[in-house]
Amino acid sequence: MTSGVPQSILDALTDVDMPKLAPVAPAEETMRLSGFAVPVYRAGCVVIGSGAAGLRAAVELKRRDNDVLIVSQSAWGGTSACSGSDKQTLHTANTADQGDNFKAMARAIRAGGAMDEDTAYVEAVGSARMMASLQFLGLPLPQNALGATLRYQTDHDEVGRATSCGPRTSRLMVKVLGQEALRLAIPLFNHTTAVKLLTEGDGAQRRIAGLLAVRPHERTHDNPYGLTLFVCDTLILAAGGPGELYRDSVYPNGCFGSLGLALEAGIALVNLTESQFGIGTRREGFPWNLSGTYVQAIPHIYSVDSAGVEHHFLGEIYRSTQEMASNIFRKGYQWPFHSERMLDFGSSLVDLAIVRESAAGRRVFMDFNRNPLAVPGDLPFSLDRLDEDVKTYLGKAGAKQALPIERLAHMNPLAIELYRRYKVDIARSPLEFAVNNQHMNGGVMVDIWGRSSLAGCYAVGEAAGTHGVTRPGGAALNAGQVFGTRVAEHIDASGLARQAPHRGPSAAADQAIKDSLTLLQPDGGLDVRSVRHAVQARMSDEAGLICFPDRVSAALREARQLNAEIREKGLAFERAAEIGRVLQWRQMALASEAVLAALDHFIRQGGGSRGARAICDPLGDCLPQARSGPLENFRFRKEQDAHRQEQIVLHYDGDIFSITTRPNRRFDEAAKSFFERDWPAWLTGEIYGLDQGGDA
Structure with a gap:
């Protein structure tokens, strides 16, 4: 039972040691907010998350001389660093010997529907640069003797665009990007939990202003909870997907993602109906x-x-x-x-x-x-x-x-x-x-530069809802690298992250602390363990791969009731060290209601079975068969073609979810660039659309 590969090589590709973090300098200022002595850190851009997508964005920003720092709940502890499979797939660039091209690759990426066509093309055309840059950083992608990348076929991939460094491919990606971040001296605030996005302005002028976080290292007599303020002009959500949403989950423990943060900040989300099991x-x-x-x-x-x-x-x-x-x-x-x-x-x-x-x-x-x-x-x-x-x-x-x-x-x-x-x-x-x-295909709605509906706030990786219904295996790793780079390019073109802002913390910082304290009720609040059990059991049992319309509706009512009780009674805790996790479960309960609201809306609009879920219906026209006969309990609706051409958009405002749909953005495959005509748009920065809001 030998493979012919020396054990030392197997060990190196299996036990991937991660780089040692450098200490961050202590805060140079402290402000009195809601009675607490809160340390204040400043940066042109704050990246939430230290996975492959977040690290890519931070590295590309720093390379362009922008002021950036990273906030991470657990460095090297997220899905990129800790998840995988037999030979974890990286979806790669097109190659002529596979009879492929970027347009064909884009069609394959968006083939499941409910995905923006321009986004698929961005991911396809950016894949060549992504792979080359990872190889430059030292990612050991396998090659043959002539230098061609070895590839194989994976799910939703009929051509064979997949490659792999082995089961630890994404961990190796995090390692080489983390090493580059350390070489560039990017501060990484580890054991720091983001609890509230801060904004300033109203209406069309509303934009990101900073982040309230909980950081045990900052706990003092005057700040027993370790409340920490980060002031910034741009912010990137890169904290992955909502791994704690389901009981039956292959995510590493403690992966809460960014959906709850985005919802509470009023950021538009999209395609929350689409997951992967x-x-x-x-x-x-x-x-x-x-x-x-x-x-x-x-x-x-x-x-x-x-x-x-x-x-x-x-x-x-x-x-x-x-x-x-x-x-x-x-x-x-x-x-x-x-x-x-x-x-x-x-x-x-x-x-x-x-x-x-x-x-x-x-x-x-x-x-x-x-x-x-x-x-x-x-x-x-x-x-x-x-x-x-x-x-x-x-x-x-x-x-x-x-x-x-x-x-x-x-x-x-x-x-x-x-x-x-x-x-x-x-x-x-x-x-x-x-x-x-295993994966959330929906998330924050973004445009072709990763901009969310909140000015100055971007999303990359699994936090961004770019994937549509299905995606080729490994396409998520590719998308995180492509959009991590594009977000950095856009922020650099805006000039907003060249230096840290000098303004004082907005009034939102004080209000965010007050809101958090109102939610934290050590004596009379709901038990967080009960909240966790209710959320995870409900999602696994009623919103997994097999869904029944009436049970989804009932689950939504239960989720609404739970969130109403959380708002009324708050959440209990025993020790100050627990409050970060307590506030994350408030976000997870909210994300659960959002997913169920989107799913219930889709089903009530006649939505059928696609991708990750079968919508079972006694009147459905699709009937699975077993050797013993038809499986009537699992008769399901067929997907409607019209639903493939649109996306479900969800906003949270004033404890109410509003749900609409929008058509997929199109991409004209017949359009061609022309060097002399199009070069000025690059030279002047017109391609970034800085005078426009995000068209997500």
Whole structure:
């Protein structure tokens, strides 16, 4: 069971040590706000989040001589640094040998619908620069002897644009970008929790003014909560997605994202109906996506009931051993659940079957030391009896070994090494897993430069709602790098971040502290653990990959009631050190209501099943089949073509959500640039649209 790759190389790609942070200088000023002695830091731009997208934005700003600092709840502790899969995908630039071009790549990126066409083209054309710059910084992307990047096919990708450094690709991205940030001496405020965006002005003149944060390092007798003020003229939301929103989640613990911050600041959000779900190990142990070679090795998948009895449940779903084994394999590059793949005995029946087993109280495992059992009454598993696409792939990979663990060791030994680092030896024991929430495709509505609806505030990475319904595997990593660079270019062109502002803190700072103190009620407030349980259980049970209209509506009413109680009673805490997390759960409860409000609106407007969710309806025209017959309980609505051409926009104002739709921005593929005509717009900065508001 050897791969031929030296152990030292496997170790280097699995155990990725992160750079040591430099200390930040103490605040040079302190102000009295709401009775507290609050330290004040100033910067031209504040970046919230230290993942790959936030680091890219900060590095590109600093390279252009802008004044920038980073605020991070846990440096090297977010999804970029801690998440991944078998050979975590980076969606790369187009290449002629793949018969591809930027316009074709853009069409693939936006193929799921509800995505702006210009944004897709921006991501496609920016991918070449993104990949080259990461290689320049030292990201070890694999090449052949002639210097061509090695690529493979991944989900929602028919051409094969994916590449990988192994399971730690995004962590390696964070490492090289973090090293560059340290070389550039960008201050990184670690263990700092953003709790409130500060604004000034009204109406069209309203803009970002700063950030209220909680920083334990700043706790004093005159500031027991560690309240900290950051004054800035521009701010970038890059804190990732709402990982704590779901109980069944593959996010690392403590990932709250930026949605609640943005909502409370009145920033427009978009496409909150669109998420991504797929199989992976739960975060209670070691959270990791089980895509790629984990399932392409075709392990045996089974469940165990409370009495310890094994159930070959996939044998009850698929009609033949060949069909079952081939669809287990396809979860490698069809990893996210997709409603249409429940039809015609497709690969998402695997996800549905696992959800049914979990709902029945059974635990689900994959065993790499056993080939799949036969479907009852059918021939046993054989590598010679697989669908043609599966046989071709395994043949090209040379994966003809007798057992799944041997095939996995041949195709990707790092997949085995990774779990061993976390005391799980899949070469010896079965691996427990489930279907989990993995990514938010919606988020802050932005234009082609990453501008939000709040002047001076930008969003990048998973915080930005740019992805539409589906996205090719790894496209999110690409998008974060492309838009991290574009946001920096736009801010630099504006000149707003060249130096730190000298103005005093706005009145909003004092009000934000008062509002936070009103919410914090140590004696009579709601218990945060109960709030967490209510939010996560509601989202996993009623707003996961299988949705029923009446239950979504009921869940929305419950979420509204919870937020009303939070506003009325506040949230309890026992120690001053807890208030950052307490305020984050207020934001998460709000984000939960926002997602449910958008989803309920979509369903009531006749919205059908697309991407991550099946909208079940007894009158639906799509009916999944199992070997035993139709699965009537999971009959679902078909997606309406018109909904692919628009996006759902949500605002929060005065404790009320307003929901509208807007058409996708278009991109004219026939339009061509002309050097002499278009160069002046670049020279003068006209391309940045600085005299206009964001057209998000």
